[in-house]
Every structure is written in C-alpha cells, then in structure tokens.
Amino acid sequence: MNRQARIALFIVSGLGFLCFYIWGLHGLPGFGHYPGPYGDIINSLTVYQRHATDAITAVNFDYRGFDTLGEEFILFTSVMGANLLLRKQKDDREQKRVVDRADDRVVPPTSDAVRVIGLALVLPIVVFGIYTIMHGQLTPGGGFQGGVILASMPLIIYLCGDYHAFEKVTSHVLSEIAEAIGAGGYAVVGLVSVALGYQYLTNFIPLGETGDVLSSGTILLISFLTGIEVAAGIVVLMISFFRQAFVYRKDGAEDGGKR
Amino acid sequence: MNQLAGEFMRMLPFLVAAWLFLVGLYGIVTSRHLVHLIMCLVVVQTSTYLLILGVGYRVGASAPIFADIPVGTPAVDPVTHALMLTDIVVEATVMALLLALAIQAEERAGSVDPEQLRIMRG
Amino acid sequence: MNNFLPASPVAVPLTVAALLAAVNQHIPRRLADAAAFAASAWCVFACLVLMVRSSHGLIVYWMGGWQPRSGAAIGISLAIDPFGAGAAAFASFLVLVAFIFSAHYFDSIGTLFHVLMLAFLAAMCGFSLTGDMFNLFVFFELMSAAAFALCGYKTEESGPIQGALNFAITNTIGAFMALSGIGLLYGRTGALNMAQIGKSLGQTHDGLVVVAFVMITCGFLVKAAVVPFHFWLADAHAVAPTPVCVLFSGIMVELGIYAVARVYWTIFHGALAQFEAQTRAIFVTLGVLTAIVGAFMCFAQRHIKRLLAYSTISHTGLMLVAFAMLAHGALGGLALYVVGHGLLKGALFLSAGMLLHHLGSIDELKLRGKGREAIHSVGLMLFLALGLAGVPPYGTFMGEALIDSAAEKLHYSWVSYIFMLAGIITAAAVLRVAGRIYFGWGEDLDRSQQDEGETDEGRETSGGQDIPATMFVPTLVLLALGFAISFIPGIRGEVQLAGMRFMDQAAYQQQVLEHAAPPQYKVPPEESLVPGMIRGIVATILAFLVAGLVLLPHPLRHGIEDFSGGVSFVLRPLRILHSGHMGDYVAWLTAGVAVIGGLFAWFIH
Numbered sequence: 001m002n003r004q005a006r007i008a009l010f011i012v013s014g015l016g017f018l019c020f021y022i023w024g025l026h027g028l029p030g031f032g033h034y035p036g037p038y039g040d041i042i043n044s045l046t047v048y049q050r051h052a053t054d055a056i057t058a059v060n061f062d063y064r065g066f067d068t069l070g071e072e073f074i075l076f077t078s079v080m081g082a083n084l085l086l087r088k089q090k091d092d093r094e095q096k097r098v099v100d101r102a103d104d105r106v107v108p109p110t111s112d113a114v115r116v117i118g119l120a121l122v123l124p125i126v127v128f129g130i131y132t133i134m135h136g137q138l139t140p141g142g143g144f145q146g147g148v149i150l151a152s153m154p155l156i157i158y159l160c161g162d163y164h165a166f167e168k169v170t171s172h173v174l175s176e177i178a179e180a181i182g183a184g185g186y187a188v189v190g191l192v193s194v195a196l197g198y199q200y201l202t203n204f205i206p207l208g209e210t211g212d213v214l215s216s217g218t219i220l221l222i223s224f225l226t227g228i229e230v231a232a233g234i235v236v237l238m239i240s241f242f243r244q245a246f247v248y249r250k251d252g253a254e255d256g257g258k259r
Numbered sequence: 260m261n262q263l264a265g266e267f268m269r270m271l272p273f274l275v276a277a278w279l280f281l282v283g284l285y286g287i288v289t290s291r292h293l294v295h296l297i298m299c300l301v302v303v304q305t306s307t308y309l310l311i312l313g314v315g316y317r318v319g320a321s322a323p324i325f326a327d328i329p330v331g332t333p334a335v336d337p338v339t340h341a342l343m344l345t346d347i348v349v350e351a352t353v354m355a356l357l358l359a360l361a362i363q364a365e366e367r368a369g370s371v372d373p374e375q376l377r378i379m380r381g
Numbered sequence: 382m383n384n385f386l387p388a389s390p391v392a393v394p395l396t397v398a399a400l401l402a403a404v405n406q407h408i409p410r411r412l413a414d415a416a417a418f419a420a421s422a423w424c425v426f427a428c429l430v431l432m433v434r435s436s437h438g439l440i441v442y443w444m445g446g447w448q449p450r451s452g453a454a455i456g457i458s459l460a461i462d463p464f465g466a467g468a469a470a471f472a473s474f475l476v477l478v479a480f481i482f483s484a485h486y487f488d489s490i491g492t493l494f495h496v497l498m499l500a501f502l503a504a505m506c507g508f509s510l511t512g513d514m515f516n517l518f519v520f521f522e523l524m525s526a527a528a529f530a531l532c533g534y535k536t537e538e539s540g541p542i543q544g545a546l547n548f549a550i551t552n553t554i555g556a557f558m559a560l561s562g563i564g565l566l567y568g569r570t571g572a573l574n575m576a577q578i579g580k581s582l583g584q585t586h587d588g589l590v591v592v593a594f595v596m597i598t599c600g601f602l603v604k605a606a607v608v609p610f611h612f613w614l615a616d617a618h619a620v621a622p623t624p625v626c627v628l629f630s631g632i633m634v635e636l637g638i639y640a641v642a643r644v645y646w647t648i649f650h651g652a653l654a655q656f657e658a659q660t661r662a663i664f665v666t667l668g669v670l671t672a673i674v675g676a677f678m679c680f681a682q683r684h685i686k687r688l689l690a691y692s693t694i695s696h697t698g699l700m701l702v703a704f705a706m707l708a709h710g711a712l713g714g715l716a717l718y719v720v721g722h723g724l725l726k727g728a729l730f731l732s733a734g735m736l737l738h739h740l741g742s743i744d745e746l747k748l749r750g751k752g753r754e755a756i757h758s759v760g761l762m763l764f765l766a767l768g769l770a771g772v773p774p775y776g777t778f779m780g781e782a783l784i785d786s787a788a789e790k791l792h793y794s795w796v797s798y799i800f801m802l803a804g805i806i807t808a809a810a811v812l813r814v815a816g817r818i819y820f821g822w823g824e825d826l827d828r829s830q831q832d833e834g835e836t837d838e839g840r841e842t843s844g845g846q847d848i849p850a851t852m853f854v855p856t857l858v859l860l861a862l863g864f865a866i867s868f869i870p871g872i873r874g875e876v877q878l879a880g881m882r883f884m885d886q887a888a889y890q891q892q893v894l895e896h897a898a899p900p901q902y903k904v905p906p907e908e909s910l911v912p913g914m915i916r917g918i919v920a921t922i923l924a925f926l927v928a929g930l931v932l933l934p935h936p937l938r939h940g941i942e943d944f945s946g947g948v949s950f951v952l953r954p955l956r957i958l959h960s961g962h963m964g965d966y967v968a969w970l971t972a973g974v975a976v977i978g979g980l981f982a983w984f985i986h
Binding site for chain 3: 001006009010012013014016017020021023024025026027028029034035036037038039041042045062063064065066067069070071073074076077078080081082083084085087089090176177179180181183184185187188190191193194197198199200201202203
C-alpha cells in the first residue's frame with residue numbers, strides 16, 4: 001500500500017476502533033468510584049498479615065509475587081536480549097580513541113558547575129537508592145524504584161565526566177553476574193519456601209515489628225534482590241548501548257568516524 | 260447539559276486513554292523513523308496506565324500506605340498500582356530491546372525508515 | 382513434592398537460566414547444553430505428571446499459599462487441566478528437541494542462547510498453567526521478550542533484524558490491547574482471577590464485556606497469526622534460527638489459540654452463551670479466511686522457511702475453526718491437531734535447517750536439482766508433507782476427524798472441505814519443494830527477484846557439511862511421534878473428556894474458588910474414523926496431483942506455472958498486501974479489531 005492508502009485505511013478503521021472502545025469504556029464505573037473488592041481486601045489485610053505498611057509493595061512482592069517473578073525475568077530476558085543484539089560482531093573491532101559514532105553530534109564541554117554538582121550527588125544517590133530499596137515495605141519505594149535510582153549513579157558520572165569515567169566505575173562482567181544473582185535469587189527464594197514445605201514463594205521469614213526496617217519477612221529480601229537485579233540490569237543495558245556508540249567500529253572504518 | 264458534562268467528567272480519564280491508544284497507533288502507522296515509531300508504542304502503552312490507574316482511583320481516598328494513617332482509612336486500590344509497576348518495567352525493557360533492534364537496523368540495512376526496511380515481503 | 386511439582390515448570394527453567402547467565406562464557410559449551418537439557422527434560426516430566434493427575438480434576442495451586450477468602454482470590458493461582466499441562470509438556474518437549482538439534486548446529490554466543498530459550502520455556506509453561514488474567518499477560522510478555530531476541534539472533538544479517546522488528550511491534554500492540562481488555566474487566570469486577578471474573582460477570586453482556594472480550598481475543602489472535610493479524614509471522618519465522626522456528630511454529634502460535642479458548646471458557650462463556658451461534662460464525666469466518674490466505678501464500682513462496690511459515694498460518698486458521706465449534710469433540714480434536722501439527726512442522730523446519738546446513742541455501746529455485754546429496758532432508762520432507770495433507774495415521778488426521786464430526790453435528794460440515802483444501806495446497810507446496818530440489822523437476826526459473834523480498838539466507842552453521850546425528854535423529858523422532866500419537870489407546874476418548882472439563886465453566890469456578898470436588902463425565906462413544914480416512918487419502922492424492930501438475934512437463938504447464946504466469950498472476954494482489962511495511966501491518970491490525978468488534982457489536986446489540 002502506498003502512504004495515502006495506508007493512512008486512509010487506518011483513519012477509517014481507527015475511528016471504528018475508537019467508537020467501539022469508548023462503547024466499552026462507557027460501562028466502567030465512573031472515575032473515582034472504584035468498586036472493589038480486590039484492593040479493599042488487600043488494604044484491610046496487609047498490615048495484619050504481612051506487617052507491611054505499603055500495600056503496593058506487599059502486593060508486588062507477596063500477594064502477587066509470582067507476577068513480579070515474571071516481571072523480573074522480563075527485565076532479565078530483555079537485558080540478555082539487548083546484550084545479544086548489541087554484541088560485538090566478528091567484523092567489529094574496538095577503536096582506541098573513544099569518539100561518538102554520530103559525527104554530527106557536537107557535545108559541548110562539561111561545565112565545572114555540572115561537574116561539581118554531579119560529583120556531589122553521587123554519594124547521596126547511592127544512599128538514597130539503598131534507602132528506597134530497604135524501606136519498600138514501609139513507605140513508597142522498593143526494589144524497582146531503588147534499583148533505578150542506584151543505576152543512575154554511573155549515568156551521572158558519565159554526564160559530568162566522559163565515557164572513560166563511566167567505564168571505570170562499571171564492570172560488564174560483575175553487573176551481569178549481579179543481575180543473574182538478583183533474578184535467580186528471587187526464583188530460589190520461592191524454591192526455599194517449597195523446601196520448607198510451603199507453596200512456592202510463601203513468606204517464610206519472621207515478619208518482625210510493623211514499622212521496623214527489618215520487617216515483612218521475604219518482602220524485604222525479595223525487594224533487596226530486585227534492587228540488585230534492576231540496578232545491575234540497567235547498568236548492563238547502558239554498557240551495551242554505550243559500547244555500540246563509542247567503542248565498536250567496523251574493520252577498516254577509521255577511528256572516530258561513522259561506522 | 261449539566262448531566263452531559265457530568266457524564267463527560269465521569270469518563271474523562273478513560274476517554275483520554277482511548278485517545279492515546281489511537282494516537283499512538285496513528286503515529287506507528289505513519290512513522291518514518293524507527294525511534295519515533297518506538298516512542299509511539301510507548302504512547303500506546305501510556306494509554307493502558309491511564310486506564311488501569313483510573314479504574315483503581317477513588318475520590319477522596321488516600322494512598323494505600325498505612326504508615327501514618329490507620330488501617331481502615333479509605334484508600335485507593337493498591338493492586339492497580341502494583342500492576343502498573345509491572346507494566347512500566349515491561350515497557351522500559353521491551354523498549355530497550357526494540358531500540359537495540361533499531362540500532363542494528365541502521366547498522367545492517369543502513370536505514371531506520373520502515374519504508375526502506377522491507378526485505379521481508381510477498 | 383505436591384508443593385513443588387506445579388510450580389516447577391516455571392521455577393526450574395528460570396533458576397537454571399539465571400545460573401547460566403551468571404557463569405556466561407566461563408563454562409564449556411557442553412556443560413551449558415547439559416544444564417539446559419536437564420531443565421527442559423524436567424519440565425517435560427513434570428508437565429506430563431501434571432497432565433495425568435489433572436485428568437481427574439483441576440489442580441489448583443495458590444502461589445504463596447494465598448487461599449481465596451470467601452470466594453475472592455487474593456493471590457495468584459495456577460489452575461492446571463489436561464490441556465494446559467499438555468500444552469506446557471509439548472512446549473517443553475519441543476524446547477528439548479531444539480536444544481538437541483542446536484548442540485552441533487550453531488555456535489552459541491556464550492550461554493545467551495540457552496538463557497533465552499529457558500526463559501522462553503518458563504514463559505510458555507507459566508502461560509499454559511496460570512489461572513490469573515494479569516499473570517497470563519505477564520507470561521505473554523516474557524514469552525514475547527525472549528522470542529523477539531531469539532528472532533533477531535543472527536544480527537549479522539539484515540533480514541532477522543527487520544523480521545524481529547515487525548514481530549516485536551505487532552505483538553507488543555497486541556499485548557497492550559489484551560491489557561486494556563484486562564483493565565476493563567478489572568474495572569467491572571475488581572478481580573484478576575479468571576474464575577472469579579467469570580463468576581462476577583455472570584450473564585451480563587453489555588458493551589464493556591463485549592469490548593473486553595474482543596480486545597483480549599484480538600490481542601491473543603495477534604500471537605496466533607490469524608488474518609488480518611498474521612503479517613508478522615512469515616517475517617519472523619523466515620529469519621529466526623531454525624531451532625527457534627520449531628518453537629515459534631510448533632507451539633508459540635498455537636498458544637495464542639489456547640489463550641483465546643481458555644479466556645472464553647473461564648470468563649466469557651456465561652456472558653456470551655446466548656450468542657453462541659454468532660460467535661461461532663465470526664470465528665469460523667476468520668479461521669477459514671486465514672486457512673485460505675495462508676495456503677495460497679504458502680504455495681507462492683520460494684524461500685523454504687517462509688513457505689513453511691505461511692503453511693503454519695494456514696493451519697492456525699484451521700485451529701481457529703476448530704475452536705469456533707465451541708464443542709468438546711472439536712476441542713479434543715484441536716488438542717490432537719495442535720500436537721500433530723507441531724511435530725510435523727517442527728520436523729519440517731529442522732529438515733529445512735539441515736538443507737541450509739548441507740547446501741548453504743534455502744531458496745527452492747536456487748537448489749533445483751542440487752538435493753541428490755541431501756537425501757536426508759528431502760526424504761524427510763516428502764514424508765512430512767503427507768502429514769500436512771492429513772493422511773492416516775498421522776496425528777493431524779485423527780484431530781481432523783474429531784473436528785469434522787463435531788462440525789457435522791453443528792451443521793458446519795462444509796468446513797471439512799476447507800481442511801482438505803488447506804491440507805492439499807500446503808502439502809503440495811512442500812512436495813513441490815522436495816520434487817524440485819531432489820529430482821530437479823520443473824523449469825529452471827532463475828529470474829530477477831524484483832517483485833519478491835528476500836529469498837535466501839546465510840548459513841547458520843560453521844564446520845563440515847555432513848549431518849550429525851544430533852540433527853537427524855531429533856527430526857526423525859518428531860516424525861515418528863507424529864505417527865505414534867494416533868495409536869495411544871483411548872486417546873480419542875481422553876481428549877474429549879479433557880474438552881468437557883475445559884468447557885465446564887461452573888465446575889472450574891467451584892474448583893478454583895471453593896475447593897469443590899470435580900464432576901464426573903461420561904466417555905463419549907467412539908465414532909467411525911472411516912470418513913476421515915477417506916478425506917485424508919483423497920487430500921494426499923490431490924496434493925501429489927497438484928505438485929505434479931506444477932512440476933512435470935505436460936501441455937497444461939504454461940497455464941499454471943507457479944512463480945510467474947497463472948497462479949502468481951492471481952496471487953499478485955495478495956502478495957502485494959504482504960508489503961513488509963510495519964505501518965501496513967498495524968493499519969490492518971486496527972482494521973481487524975474494528976471489523977471484529979463491529980460484528981460483535983452488531984450481533985449482540
């Protein structure tokens with residue numbers, strides 16, 4: 001189909017689809033009138049059953065922990081997949097001088113202000129990331145959010161330094177191993193519950209005091225593992241994409257040029 | 260008239276969700292650049308966030324965090340939030356995979372225009 | 382053991398995948414092969430045990446021990462029935478075969494191939510066993526993520542990248558569509574467990590229910606590659622590495638149909654019960670259209686893997702027709718047909734892979750007359766083509782016979798001719814390939830490729846050209862099993878019983894939510910297989926005739942030449958529609974949803 005025919009087909013069918021979809025949406029209870037019961041049951045149970053004050057984390061890592069296992073492995077699989085797709089090809093070599101492959105992209109030199117503020121942020125970011133991971137069961141946060149915060153640390157270093165600085169603070173092998181441990185650890189926690197005679201992914205660690213950092217049993221452990229996995233997974237992704245942009249060049253292509 | 264306006268407000272977030280779905284699809288259909296196309300896919304996904312979070316919302320209720328409020332206080336649905344957390348992770352990672360494919364398309368086929376990426380046809 | 386077994390088909394491959402990823406590139410290839418092999422073998426075993434045990438009633442397994450409270454689920458359940466466990470077992474088996482085949486097939490990059498395949502396996506098992514709507518979506522996405530990456534495995538070529546992109550974009554849109562449907566259902570019922578949603582919906586069939594049904598169904602039909610959502614399939618299958626194609630065609634596509642059936646009977650059956658005739662008509666139409674489009678497009682290909690991919694499209698159309706009968710006999714037939722077809726199609730892809738390994742090409746025209754040395758693969762193809770036509774006693778024949786007799790009772794007996802037609806054309810296409818490659822029959826047509834897409838692909842293998850036993854034996858095993866499944870004693874009765882369990886919505890709800898005891902069903906009387914046998918044999922003869930007509934010299938030749946002239950003149954408009962343009966695919970997808978939705982809206986209100 002040419003462009004006009006394609007757009008015409010889409011507009012006609014898209015409008016039909018829109019009307020149809022709105023017909024269905026019309027049957028929803030009005031905005032702001034959530035009817036329950038799932039959420040209400042969870043809200044009334046989580047503090048008593050799991051000593052967790054953040055119901056969302058409790059749903060994620062306990063009540064619907066099996067979903068989150070799948071989700072973690074989606075992350076894991078995608079990272080592995082991106083790793084595979086962006087791998088070093090047979091005809092690739094690593095160029096010595098690191099230059100962006102997009103030769104028309106002019107990067108202004110990093111100003112001192114960015115450099116100072118960026119470096120000053122590194123430590124607080126790490127602390128905040130760990131804090132977010134460890135307090136997931138109490139207040140908004142948890143492994144996913146904290147992991148992303150942690151992973152922004154090397155990115156800040158790249159922003160206020162350059163690719164070499166980024167390379168120095170990250171390790172591909174270590175990140176890959178950490179990612180695998182985070183993801184595999186989650187699956188293994190489930191297996192431990194089975195070994196103890198419970199159903200898969202049953203909370204088997206004492207729940208502790210409501211409101212304590214060390215509470216909610218496996219929720220905290222899984223949150224921690226997830227944090228490792230997410231942080232490491234995103235770092236692996238960054239390394240893969242950066243290498244494509246900065247390091248790999250085709251045999252015969254000049255350093256610094258387009259590929 | 261007021262009734263109609265009330266009905267409209269009752270539906271507004273859901274209508275926006277439907278609109279986002281359609282606009283995202285339009286972007287994909289007409290796109291001339293893979294990165295743009297992948298971002299349009301994100302728009303389609305945003306529609307699902309809005310729909311599902313909208314479904315779980317309750318007027319006047321607080322967040323389902325019972326650290327400072329007693330259990331039993333009306334709170335919005337925590338399940339939809341957990342589902343959307345899953346959905347966001349799915350999106351972020353699938354997009355990474357798609358962008359990796361886009362980079363390779365540039366590399367191998369020398370183009371990121373869907374019009375040019377048509378080895379597979381017939 | 383009871384705590385471990387139901388969860389193990391997901392937990393074990395995921396654990397092994399993570400383990401292999403951690404030691405990536407630091408362990409010998411054979412060790413990774415062995416670990417992956419062991420994990421998938423365990424899954425085959427566990428799923429088979431689950432299948433046998435669940436034949437007396439649903440196995441309900443609550444993750445995290447979260448039993449439902451007063452009829453409301455608070456956790457995620459697996460709800461395992463013979464079809465679900467059977468699908469998971471079959472998926473595990475194909476993964477096992479793929480691992481054996483790839484042991485000497487291509488150079489793995491560290492353990493990445495194993496990791497992705499195991500994640501794919503866990504996703505397919507979870508998808509088949511789960512009883513929770515959102516969990517279904519999660520495993521759908523996990524399956525997709527692994528499949529996209531595996532599809533683009535050969536990054537050194539341009540085809541795989543483009544195929545993977547088309548695959549990824551259309552399937553992701555399908556997933557979001559299904560998720561929107563799930564959102565609608567959640568807004569109405571406040572539940573995610575399938576049994577609970579179904580119970581909560583009851584008989585209501587207003588706009589929301591219809592839209593949710595259409596969105597979820599269309600989302601999964603994208604995976605099942607039903608016209609007009611099918612465009613991605615040929616692109617993806619033609620370019621994925623051969624062992625991966627086995628999984629794509631053998632089970633992943635069929636899981637799309639499985640999900641539609643599962644969702645229909647656990648959630649929507651009560652609501653749509655009074656519109657059964659209309660629902661049936663719509664799905665039969667879609668299925669027939671798919672079967673015909675797939676068959677003709679199959680015949681028009683010269684890239685062998687692409688040809689096989691279109692034949693898969695044709696056969697999924699038949700599977701959708703079988704589902705559309707909404708009858709236990711047809712469902713039982715569908716289960717047998719899926720297994721029979723998966724075995725045959727897997728073996729066909731493996732034969733194509735051997736051809737590529739041996740001769741370095743996969744283009745029918747380029748290989749004309751060069752197949753004397755590749756007698757392994759060509760001979761296998763010949764046998765496998767018979768199965769596509771449904772000759773007794775292949776498993777496909779048995780499935781078809783059951784579907785036909787169910788269709789006859791519903792006054793849809795004409796669909797058996799569609800089954801025959803699709804079987805004849807797809808089998809003839811494969812026979813034509815075998816004839817041309819081995820005997821060098823047919824004209825030497827090496828003309829310009831201006832109006833065709835990619836016709837060939839690079840070798841996936843390195844090293845010698847002889848075919849190791851790890852390639853040949855798995856293919857032979859698949860072929861043999863394709864025969865053998867018809868001879869399992871009492872198989873026809875068993876699958877029909879499983880179909881009855883699958884369709885009993887009330888019993889499903891009671892077993893999941895209230896620990897009720899499973900009801901007992903009576904084994905239906907066995908029906909005569911003779912009409913099915915006659916149809917299968919006739920179809921096979923006709924397939925030979927069609928292939929011969931195209932290949933052998935005779936006065937009519939010029940009228941029916943396959944790649945130019947007659948047939949392809951008629952097919953040209955159809956081929957132009959398969960443009961390879963992602964925008965087109967998405968436009969067709971939208972049109973499909975709009976039309977299917979419009980039809981349902983029209984019929985129900």
